[in-house]
Amino acid sequence: MSAFISAHAGHADWTIAFASCREQVDRQLQQGQNPNLGWCYLSDYYAKAAGSILAALRDAMPGLHWVGAVGVGVGAGAVEYFDEPAMALMLAELPPDSFKVFSALETLQACSGFEPFAALVHAIGATDVAAQLKALSERTASGYLFGGLSSSRTQALCLADDVLAEGLSGVAFSSEVTIVSRVTQGCLPIGPQRAITRAEGNLLVTLDGARAIDCVLEDLGLDPDLSDPELNGALAATLVGLVTTSEDASAKPGQFGANTEVRHIVGVGRKSGVLAIAETMENGMRLAFCQRNAVAAQQDLLRIVGEVRAQAEAAGGMRGALYISCSGRGGPHFGARHAEFKMVREALGDIPLIGFFAGGEIARHHLYGYTGVLTVFAGPA
Template sequence: MSGQFPWAHATHPDWRMSASLCLAQIEQASRSGAGAAATLGFLYLTDHHAAEAGEILAFLRERTGVTHWTGAIGVGIAAGMAEYIDEPAMALMLADFAPDDFQVFSGAARPPGPQARTPDGRRAAWTALVHADSATPDLPDLIQDMCGKLAGATVFGGVSSSRHPQAMIADTVLSGGLSGVVFSENVAVASRVSQSCRPIGPAHRITESSGRRLNRLDGEPALDVLLHDMGMPEGLPPARAAAPGQPSAAIQMLQGTFVGMGSGQAFAHGDYQIRPLIGVDPRAGALAIGTDLEEADHVVFCRRDRGAAQADLIRACTALRETIESAHGGMDRVRGALYISCLGRTGTLFGGPSAEMHLVQQQLGDLPLIGLYANGEIFKDRLYWYAGVLAVFL
């Protein structure tokens, strides 16, 4: 293996034109010609091309000679410093992994087990790129199950945001369940997650909850703890003193508030899931969260705005860059990258169209980068919302 992965992206109503433009870019970027040394193709399509995805895949396979492909279909895709939202577009990248170091999987093709070994004795199921169909039930459980099948227990990827039944690519175009690629221990991947939020206070221990209802934190009414973290000015009426049916000024302040939830141990490493605050019970001092609290035993309240989103993405990129420089010999070792971001992060959150992708490139440099705007993001053993997952191949 040598050099960066050839990659390309294009937009055009006619998929043949987009595919041809992409192949021309690939051929220009690769001294050996399009797909001459490649063994695996990454492909992301907007769902304007969903009905033609099978034809696109067959065309690219014939023109590049690459047999194995993985990817997903969504409302939006990303490439370099560009984002394509709700318009016909495609992005692809070709990798030259050793054939024994990866395996495309789906419901019809099982991945290797955690005990499997490559011919050189390395663990065959170390990390995995996972794409999921949003219509699949029990996705969090399936993701955890997938993580348990890996010796390295590391998963990254996202949930298709396609409005078409065809949602994923795993050597064919398919729907339902999980699909993707399992990589061996020989494939070095560094990854990070950004959640676009900034904590507004310390982590709190959950002392009473039920389902999605958060009743008490650190022994106090959850709403009172939140208002304290927000630094509610003195003189505002207590949250539970408002007239029935009339939200107090304090309750109005809660708009745009999110809840980070997880275990105490996870919080020590900044590893928790962000969920929206969807309601309050002023009289009981309780909060309603956008998902069941399940095994979470701690929460932290967060705000999401442009400044928080930019700062957290910079933090994730900085941590990733430091890992690459300290453990892998520097950024010149980067061969290519995938970025799975939430469709809900597009628009004005980062300052305008493509601002998120510009920020990633500013932090990590000009590197081969394609990705998907997803309906849920996958990192480690969890399903995230409103997150960005960046994975770099070295």
């Protein structure tokens, strides 16, 4: 696998940012190197110009397939462009026939010489995204998807050799492309993992046979007689990590596994002892209460970056990386501007790294929120 190349720039005029990115790419291109796949992430300030930008990319760098998305922010290296006009590019020369760009679920079919193993997915938010992700996952040999939903204050858009305003799109990779990926939940469990013994829709009635409210009070170390305002304040800062009955719930103590979906507590019935959760639940699912804060987010992010780096280096080395974070995590959540991408860059080292701030993050066949998904392309040079 050849060296990856990345470039980024911000400017009110996209043509000036594009010219800067092209100069950066030209400066890094090595003799004999012929990239065949490119990633392009645009902040939503450039959404209206997405078609013109894609055309300019094709003219300047013919022979490449392009995938990407629009987000409220983009990142590259240790720099975040949040709520400002910018673009981030990454190019790679992958083995011939080792990838396939798709613009809809139906277009990703196994064909002669290519079997999808894993896929980068960009999507436009819709009510059936979860079902589409599951169907797409089933068309890959590993079942592993990674990516995110376009986020925009104007128009959500994705790129897949064209500008798309709906559906799922992206690029599938064969097993010839080594990919190492992890999701960071940005929070840590504060209590034991419990079994849901009674749930009705989004209402959590009992855990391990006990009233849900008694369990959360116990795990938070709160007095059962605290006032309603104190209870509401504590629950507003508390979330739940859910694992479905059909998936492996294993994780190291004090950590969430990759199959955990974190959801908010949205209501409480003090007399009934019921908690309302922003997700439909079923009896038999596993649940742990958790809290999200800057310290927990930093600890969990550094943990998954370390795991990814170790696995990628064992596979021959890191070539390039994508980091897709929730738009709700950027900026102050990590203490300062640029802090999140800076942490990833410093922990990974000096390799091409780009990404965007999404309206929902994809890992395996799950759609997450308030998470970060790091994916590294690995293998010998």
